[in-house]
Amino acid sequence: MPRKSTRLTFAVLATGAGVFSMLQSLIAPALPTVQHALHTSQSTATWVMTAYLLSASVFTPILGRVGDLIGKKRTLVAVLVTVTIGCLLAALAPTIGVLIVARVVQGIGGALFPLSFGIIRDEFTPAEVSPSISNLSAVIAAGGGVGMVAAGPIVTALDYRWLFWLPVGIVAVTTLIALRYVPESPSRAEGRVNWLGAVLLSGWLVALLLPLSQASRWGWGSARVVGLFAAAVLLFALWLLAEARSRSPLIDLRIMRLPAVWTTNAAALLFGAGMYSIWSFLPGFVQTPSSAGYGFGSSVTAAGLLMLPMLIAMFCSGVLSGRLEPVLGAKKLLTTGAALGAVACGFLALWHDQQWQVAVAAGIFGLGIGLAFASMANLIVGSVPAEQTGAATGMNANIRTIGGSIGAAVTSVLVTGHLQPSGLPYASGYTHGFTLLALLCLAAALAALLVPVQRAGRISGTPRASSEGSPAESETGAMMPR
Secondary structure, three states, rough: OOOHHHHHHHHHHHHHHHHHHHHHOOHOOOOOOHHHHOOOOOHHHHHHHHHHHHHHHHHHHHHHHHHHOOOOOHHHHHHHHHHHHHHHHHOOOHEEEEEEEEHHHHHHHHHOOHHHHHOHHHHOHHHHHHHHHHHHHHHHHHHHHHHHHHHHHHHHHOOOOOOHHHHHHHHHHHHHHHHHHHOOOOOOOOOOOOHHHHHHHHHHHHHHHHHHHHHHOOOOHHHHHHHHHHHHHHHHHHHHHHHOOOOOOOOOHHHOOOOOHHHHHHHHHHHHHHHHHHHHHHHHHHHOOOOOOOOOOOOOOOOOOOOHHHHHHHHHHHHHHHHHHHHHHHHHHHHHHHHHHHHHHHHHHHOOOHHHHHHHHHHHHHHHHHHHHHHHHHHOOOOOHHHHHHHHEEEEEEHHHHHHHHHHHHHHHHHHOOOOOOEEEEEEHHHHHHHHHHHHHHHHHHHHHOOOOOOOOOOOOEEEEOOOOOOOEEEEEEOOOO
């Protein structure tokens, strides 16, 4: 039965997930400062981002499944404690090696996303579930924007270490409140953690994401990149085999084959490619000196402020989607969000000579992010049994990250493939990159059109029985209103 104090529970979940999302982007603008302060090379400093990405990708689905099995509140508190330790270690890190280790520890916080969605489904009344998931998605999306906007002022006024000191206090207090007030979810999955599946999942994720993030430095045809891609294919095949044969799979492949799940994940892969690439390359575009024939020579702080329309738009549209979803349906909102992303990237490809043009495009893309984030989460939560919520939403977040890594890698090839004598990219590289991102977002909108319209009903913690259909379909919980 749903319990009381859902507002406090939501505040705890939103704070934890929002801080983790902020940590994803908060350090990126400060990497040159970190490189100088810790006396390291640029290639080594980039591991501060890469280590976080790999760690989050590995732990998000695994700990989402652990939460389904042993209790979401217990796992949530453990993850919050771990993030606090990771932030403290990063704030005190004397060397780049220690900072990279600290980022690996922080990456475990990726599990906050699936755990939070699962707690909302288990603890909130059916009428509260969809709006709460939309609001939480808005906070998660906005967290990345806050990181981009806040990094410059924090580093300028204080020091890069305060990028970690501030989260230490916030997450520590959040942990104490969660321990005291967040109820333990009564819904538990049966079985145990499939550790073979967890190792194989970790293996193919690392083997895929590592070369994608480092290929521009190692070379796409290098032995390391080719070998890791081959290993990813092999480990992925072994993972599928192990999961199919397991009595207690880490990720139930029957659930992943449900039409609403695989189509939403396909849209997440494509939209993630566009979204993360915009986050990665648009600040660099506006910071490029105007002597390159484009760009505005903005400082880190000014570049962050130019992204402010995106931050505001994504939060507002994410919150609004919770009110629109019962009327229009999550499918229409996901399609609209991806289409807005395509419009924004197309706008940037054609018009990027004035700062207001970049700000308008960023705002449009922000609207798309808010709608897409909320609707993807609602579609997954509304399509899987309650005891699979953590694993399924964790994989959706992972697939979005994989798409982002692929999109960023391909966009990097287009942007940096041909450089001016000054070492700066040509304007055509960015134009081609923005065009590619527009096509990827358009493909995400087309994938969203394939999402089946679900039957009327409300999410509840107890799956609705079905007298016919596949085993996975018969386990699928009561559906969201469409």
